[in-house]
Amino acid sequence: METFRDVETAAYCPRKLYYRRRDPEASDPPSEVAAVRELAFRYEELMADDAALSAAPTALTPTQYRSRLGRSRARCDDWDALASPPRRDVHLAGRECRGVAHKVLEDPPRPSLVFTGDPPTNGVWEPQTVRLVAAAKALAWERERPVETAIAEYPAHGVVREIPLTTRRKATYRSALRTARAIDGPPARIDNDAKCSPCDYREECGVQTRSLRSLL
Numbered sequence: 001m002e003t004f005r006d007v008e009t010a011a012y013c014p015r016k017l018y019y020r021r022r023d024p025e026a027s028d029p030p031s032e033v034a035a036v037r038e039l040a041f042r043y044e045e046l047m048a049d050d051a052a053l054s055a056a057p058t059a060l061t062p063t064q065y066r067s068r069l070g071r072s073r074a075r076c077d078d079w080d081a082l083a084s085p086p087r088r089d090v091h092l093a094g095r096e097c098r099g100v101a102h103k104v105l106e107d108p109p110r111p112s113l114v115f116t117g118d119p120p121t122n123g124v125w126e127p128q129t130v131r132l133v134a135a136a137k138a139l140a141w142e143r144e145r146p147v148e149t150a151i152a153e154y155p156a157h158g159v160v161r162e163i164p165l166t167t168r169r170k171a172t173y174r175s176a177l178r179t180a181r182a183i184d185g186p187p188a189r190i191d192n193d194a195k196c197s198p199c200d201y202r203e204e205c206g207v208q209t210r211s212l213r214s215l216l
Contacts, residue, residue, distance in 0.1 A: 001093070001097060001098050002096065002097045002098075002134075002177060002180045002181065003097065003098055003099050004097055004098070004099030004100070004134045004135055004138075005099060005131070006021075006097075006180045007097060007130050007173065007176045007177050007180050008127045008128065008130050008131040008176070009127070010130075010176045010177075010179040010180040010183070011126055011127040011129075011172065011175075011176035011179075012126075012127040012195065013195055013199070014179050014180075014187035014190075015186060015187045015188070015189060015190065015201075016199055016205075017180060017183060018183050018185070018187060019186075019201035019204055019205060021183070035057050036057050036116040036155060036156045037102070037114045037116055037155070039056060039057070039058065039155035039156060040102065040103075040114040040153050040155040041084075041085075041088065043073075043083045043155075044083050046058075046065070046069070047066060047069060050062065053065065053066070057156060058155075058156050058157070058158070059118070059156045059157050060156075060157060060158065065157075065158045067158075068157065068158035068159060069158035072159060072160040073160075075160075075162075076160055077162075078107075081105050081106070082103065082105060082112065082153075082160065085104065085105065086106070087103065087104045088102060088103055089101075089102060090111075092111070092135060092139055092142060093138060093142070094134075094137050094138030094140070094141035094142065095137075095141050096134075096137065096177060097134040097137065097138055097177070098138060099131075099135060099138070101113060101135045101138075101139065102114040102153075103151075105151070108148075109139055109140075109143050109145070109147055110136070110139075110147060110149050110162075111132070111135040111136055111138075111150050111151070112150070112151035112152075112153055113131060113132055113135060113151070113152060113153070114155060115128055115152060115153065115154050116154075116155075116156060117154070118154070118157065119152075119154040119157055119159045119161070123161065124152045124161065126172060127176075129163070129169050129172055130172055130173045130176045132163055132165075133150070133169055133170055133172070133173035134173060134177075135150060136148075136149070136150045136165055137173075147165070148164065148165055149162050149163060149165060150162075150165065151163065189205065
């Protein structure tokens with residue numbers, strides 16, 4: 001059974017997934033990632049406590065952060081449960097994928113996943129879409145009822161977005177799942193150098209990243 005992380009990585013770069021599966025030293029996210037993720041469980045504290053907010057690893061000024069988080073709170077129909085979830089870091093196992101939902105909200109059931117990077121202007125990045133769909137499908141399998149939305153949180157930016165599981169998003173998930181299942185050798189290299197530069201496996205992969213100046 002694939003993991004949420006596997007299908008997300010397959011959507012981002014199948015070659016990266018191939019190398020990570022072969023890496024015996026592949027590790028959990030670094031401590032700075034965990035620190036940012038923990039912000040998703042401290043929203044009310046950060047809104048109320050100046051010292052806590054000043055010391056927190058946010059990407060905005062305190063004023064900007066509270067303004068943006070306030071807008072997220074106003075748009076969320078179940079803010080109390082999101083800010084203080086009854087269940088956190090919930091292991092889900094569906095028919096196709098398994099993994100951890102950082103929060104699970106009820107009535108209706110929805111998984112919430114916490115992302116530590118920057119949010120796009122609207123919606124979520126495509127690999128994150130795949131992970132959200134995987135989590136929602138696993139939750140639906142366990143509950144034996146449809147799950148039609150998921151929540152994406154970018155706590156360093158105070159952004160919370162409810163994501164409908166559209167037909168297009170489900171198709172993107174299915175494509176990534178097929179890719180993850182089919183990998184048995186190094187996939188073709190991708191053309192997007194921007195994805196290669198931060199990759200831990202770029203030297204093994206052999207991709208040569210080039211600057212815009214060199215391309216010109």
